[in-house]
Amino acid sequence: MLQSKGFHFLLVLLILALLLTVGGCEKQEAREFKTTAAVTEQTQPYVATSDVNVRSGPGTQYKIVAEIKRGTKVNVAGREGDWLKVVSKQGNPPGYIHERYARPSGEPTKQTVSPPAQGSYVTTAEVNVRKGPGLHYEVLAKIPKDTKVQVVDAEGDWLKVQSKHGNPPGYIEKRYAKRR
Numbered sequence: 001m002l003q004s005k006g007f008h009f010l011l012v013l014l015i016l017a018l019l020l021t022v023g024g025c026e027k028q029e030a031r032e033f034k035t036t037a038a039v040t041e042q043t044q045p046y047v048a049t050s051d052v053n054v055r056s057g058p059g060t061q062y063k064i065v066a067e068i069k070r071g072t073k074v075n076v077a078g079r080e081g082d083w084l085k086v087v088s089k090q091g092n093p094p095g096y097i098h099e100r101y102a103r104p105s106g107e108p109t110k111q112t113v114s115p116p117a118q119g120s121y122v123t124t125a126e127v128n129v130r131k132g133p134g135l136h137y138e139v140l141a142k143i144p145k146d147t148k149v150q151v152v153d154a155e156g157d158w159l160k161v162q163s164k165h166g167n168p169p170g171y172i173e174k175r176y177a178k179r180r
Helices: 002-039
Strands: 044-048 052-055 064-068 073-080 083-087 095-098 102-104 119-123 127-130 139-143 148-155 158-162 170-173 177-179
Touching: 064 095, 073 102, 139 170
Parallel strands: none
Antiparallel strands: 044 073, 044 102, 052 064, 052 095, 073 083, 083 095, 119 148, 119 177, 127 139, 127 170, 148 158, 158 170
């Protein structure tokens, strides 16, 4: 009878070990499935229209985790409001960029004839003049609302403005200026 109890004890231990091993395999399979699902997630190709910060969440309150240079192709896996969820080909965690800094690369662009950007504009709000065409560039100056500015070029959503005082040209966001 003692041998019988010892045998049952060993049998119970063997069954427990087997259950733990099978459970571990299921967890491993689940991890592999999640990894595969992330890799095969449906994406749409986009291209960055200017240098843009990648954030850890969909908003400016989230931490900047990377920067994408203008012209870089990105894979967009979804959208949250005005924010595009971009996924990395290198396996980095996904991040978010504002939709105004990217456009679908597979979509044909509309060929509309627009007037040249050069000319006189008026600021519609107080606006920062930046060293380059993007929010991550250094702020060189502030221009008050209703100030006349001379635009010499445009890059995406940015207007290149010329200084009346001989300072190097800078960039303002197009949405804060209107043509005179």
